[in-house]
Amino acid sequence: MPSHRLDPIDRKILSELQADGRMTNVELARRVGISAPPCLRRVRTLEEQGFIRGYHAEVDPRELGFEVQVFAMVGLQSQAEADLRAFEDRCRSWPLVRECHMLNGEVDFILKCVAPDLSTFQTFLTGELLTSPNVGSVKTSLVIRGAKDEPGVPFDILEERLTEAG
Amino acid sequence: MPSHRLDPIDRKILSELQADGRMTNVELARRVGISAPPCLRRVRTLEEQGFIRGYHAEVDPRELGFEVQVFAMVGLQSQAEADLRAFEDRCRSWPLVRECHMLNGEVDFILKCVAPDLSTFQTFLTGELLTSPNVGSVKTSLVIRGAKDEPGVPFDILEERLTEAG
DNA sequence: CGCATTATTGAAATAATATTGCGTATGCGC
DNA sequence: GCGCATACGCAATATTATTTCAATAATGCG
Numbered sequence: 001m002p003s004h005r006l007d008p009i010d011r012k013i014l015s016e017l018q019a020d021g022r023m024t025n026v027e028l029a030r031r032v033g034i035s036a037p038p039c040l041r042r043v044r045t046l047e048e049q050g051f052i053r054g055y056h057a058e059v060d061p062r063e064l065g066f067e068v069q070v071f072a073m074v075g076l077q078s079q080a081e082a083d084l085r086a087f088e089d090r091c092r093s094w095p096l097v098r099e100c101h102m103l104n105g106e107v108d109f110i111l112k113c114v115a116p117d118l119s120t121f122q123t124f125l126t127g128e129l130l131t132s133p134n135v136g137s138v139k140t141s142l143v144i145r146g147a148k149d150e151p152g153v154p155f156d157i158l159e160e161r162l163t164e165a166g
Numbered sequence: 167m168p169s170h171r172l173d174p175i176d177r178k179i180l181s182e183l184q185a186d187g188r189m190t191n192v193e194l195a196r197r198v199g200i201s202a203p204p205c206l207r208r209v210r211t212l213e214e215q216g217f218i219r220g221y222h223a224e225v226d227p228r229e230l231g232f233e234v235q236v237f238a239m240v241g242l243q244s245q246a247e248a249d250l251r252a253f254e255d256r257c258r259s260w261p262l263v264r265e266c267h268m269l270n271g272e273v274d275f276i277l278k279c280v281a282p283d284l285s286t287f288q289t290f291l292t293g294e295l296l297t298s299p300n301v302g303s304v305k306t307s308l309v310i311r312g313a314k315d316e317p318g319v320p321f322d323i324l325e326e327r328l329t330e331a332g
Numbered sequence: 333c334g335c336a337t338t339a340t341t342g343a344a345a346t347a348a349t350a351t352t353g354c355g356t357a358t359g360c361g362c
Numbered sequence: 363g364c365g366c367a368t369a370c371g372c373a374a375t376a377t378t379a380t381t382t383c384a385a386t387a388a389t390g391c392g
Contacts, residue, residue, distance in 0.1 A: 006230075014223065020221060022221040024378060026377080026378060034342085037380075041340085053225065054223075055187035055223050057184050057318075058220045059218060060217055063217050071267070088314070096320060098319075100314040101237070102309065107307060143268065143269060144267075146268075151222045152222065152225050154280065190349060203371070
């Protein structure tokens with residue numbers, strides 16, 4: 001059990017599972033260069049320690065009938081902590097809102113939304129988001145096309161930095 | 167093999183695997199109410215037909231030393247198709263850039279970036295992004311805190327619409 | 333250093349799961 | 363109703379996950 005600092009094998013495991021989360025443990029063990037039992041133990045430990053939060057199938061939104069993706073920049077009227085929390089809670093309750101991040105600068109939040117079509121999004125926008133208490137300004141931008149959509153973090157960067165540092 | 171339209175069982179499969187991509191096929195079969203063999207056949211078909219693009223472990227960026235997340239709004243000088251493509255290609259080559267979406271409106275692209283620390287991001291920003299050909303304006307916003315980060319699409323919405331329609 | 337302690341490993345055995353083969357049911361066009 | 367197509371589930375087999383355990387490598391301490 002790596003007490004808190006990960007060794008190269010752990011990082012390789014995370015990197016491989018980020019790229020293919022359904023790889024068999026046998027294959028994973030082969031790739032990271034150890035046998036299956038310790039490999040599985042490492043994966044379990046990484047899960048327990050929170051390095052791995054979960055596993056997800058990546059589905060194709062278009063194929064499933066979600067044609068529309070929108071980024072919404074939201075400014076609130078009050079930035080008091082309680083009001084921020086209230087808005088975040090509301091975002092969590094909206095299925096169309098997949099991501100909600102609090103930002104610095106003029107815009108308070110950025111929301112990534114997914115909807116079957118434009119009218120569904122418009123209904124949500126005018127009926128829910130804009131009429132929500134404390135919401136000041138909302139600027140929306142439709143995604144014309146996606147150019148890159150990589151999950152998680154760049155492990156290659158991590159390796160670079162660690163080899164430099166020793 | 168559902169020729170192209172998914173039945174309720176397929177949608178349930180996708181929904182379950184989106185929520186837990188490492189569920190065993192036996193458990194998945196139990197949840198969707200069929201036996202293991204046809205369940206596995208459906209999963210394979212969904213993969214082949216592109217409804218499932220892949221599986222990924224969700225890792226914790228903070229725990230792995232990626233403390234900084236930034237959204238960058240990029241405006242280009244030329245929006246000619248070749249220039250757009252060139253910029254997208256460049257984004258794909260930058261590990262720090264995890265997502266790149268082309269938008270309508272005044273901003274041409276939104277980029278989601280992840281970095282170990284602010285200085286790493288600044289180095290990327292000034293040394294790569296800002297000095298990139300055809301890049302006009304870049305406005306960056308640091309993520310203060312994440313409030314919601316759900317993967318994929320809201321299947322509950324899908325079910326609602328389909329039951330309404332019949 | 334050298335020994336004791338602790339962690340981690342891998343081979344082997346077992347349990348569970350994935351996968352294949354096949355016979356059967358169900359629906360649909362004729 | 364008949365035959366084709368599709369999808370199902372049972373049973374058998376192959377593969378994988380998981381546990382057990384002895385051996386090895388790392389760690390700390392006298």
